Amino acid sequence: MHSIDASRRALAIAAAALAGFVDAAGFLSANGYFVSFMSGNTTRLGVDLIEAPQVALIPASLIAGFVAGVTGGAIIAAKAGERRKVAVLGLVALLLALAALCRMSGAQGAMLALLVLAMGALNNTFQRGGEVTVGLTYMTGALVRMGQGLAARLMGTGGEAWSGWLFLWLGLSVGAVGGALGWTRAPEATLWSAALWAGGLALTARRLPAA
Template structure:
């Protein structure tokens, strides 16, 4: 994770929590498929190919395509919006989550899952610049690698002694979101997707209130 000012760091943690929430709901509702964890979906695709499980193969492939399409949509929205890129991307994320909730509730249900993946792909463009993602908001493997590296550096007296805390906070936000998403799904089922859309809308308002050059 690139170093961010504290206000932006807190927004990034909240966005990671949103990703965790959505991922947990998708996992609970769609038999172990993910909305943001594309490594998991890629593994499921490979296993499905080797096992000849055509339905799982199609679902995993659709999720991967949906996620990449969302990344592209987020990048296009960010470039088109210029200085207001962050709120434009969050508006796209909110819209995709709301459409996903409608599809899951009224059909076609599988399209709802793909739209969840697209929303998570788009979210990664919130902190982007010059065509590069500054902060990956929906995948934690890299965050844990950086946490481990920086913790090792701190123990060896190399670099900052507290260089690891931001990565730990970011990972903790994602975990908090997964707990919330799983709990919400247990209470209200697929309606939890509407909670995700509401949270995304609130985050859109929060981002819109921040200085464009922050």
């Protein structure tokens, strides 16, 4: 987070909040599986293989879909060049809108597939040299970096950027609360809100200097 400017840090936090929002909605709709947190799905896969092999295909499919989303998003980011943020976030908005349409038509499986594709693609928003610089749908790395930064601050050896990772985690956490609240009250509106949110992020990214 310390390697990007303030406007891009704000965009990253807002995108992480979107990831938390969608993941909470997906979690509630998928009986405890995730659409962005693949570490959790990997653990569920291991447990399901032992306790309920007949449902192990669910987390396996979600993991495969996430990888497909990352792959597709990476290709689009590479093709878009300096405007990759706009292209990736536009793709995410489209996938979320399609997921909302599937929800309206009762196509639960297709909805989950589109949500997981969107969350995989989202991680290509921040890249340098083809590598992800800020993971937006998983926070373990962010918490590790925050802890390392705090340790450096306590020892007087640096670590000034630790708060950036804290705000990234808070963004996802607040988004998750909003997604859970929205899904329990108005599921379809929640997905449309997520699509509009992603579209708004794409418009915001368009205003940023190319990088």
